[in-house]
Amino acid sequence: MREIKFRAWDKTTNKMGEVEELISLVTKEYKTSVLYCDDESGTGYECSYDFVLMQYTGLKDRNGREIYEGDILANKKAFNRSFKVIWNPDGAWFVHDGDDWPCYYLRQVNKSTEVIGNVFEHPELLEVKKV
Incomplete structure (x- = not known):
């Protein structure tokens, strides 16, 4: 079975990162955000509402x-x-x-x-x- 994982392109910061978590917020606007790692060391994280997901x-x-x-x-x-x-x-x-x-x-x-x-x-x- 293949591994299911994603990376994300953050349209706001123009950064690519490996997706750590997808979060769906049930609000009036119903927004989905992504938490992604934005550096090579794996220690810096960003959260974005304006992103493109890409599947492995x-x-x-x-x-x-x-x-x-x-x-x-x-x-x-x-x-x-x-x-x-x-x-x-x-x-x-x-x-x-x-x-x-x-x-x-x-x-x-x-x-x-x-x-x-x-x-x-x-x-x-x-x-x-x-x-």
Whole structure:
């Protein structure tokens, strides 16, 4: 069974962090917040109401790095392109370059690709076709 975990992009502070806890507050506005770790040491925590959740795919790249939704992957040998990791509502993880080029199942390419960034911290990596 794969591990279920998330990371969050805080839209207010422009920080990425591993999610420690999701909190739903039953108030007039009904807000959901996320508590996330915002530093490498694992000791700094932030709470945000304006965030984007990204789920761990359960797969790792060729270097053993965990692959999350929104990550940008590169495969210099086979495709010479970069790809964004996306979730299909029918129940599968895909990679896509945003053009007419076909999608691939993430499981088909994860061992031959590497995470080079994500769509929030490195959007320019998707603009460049040659990697």
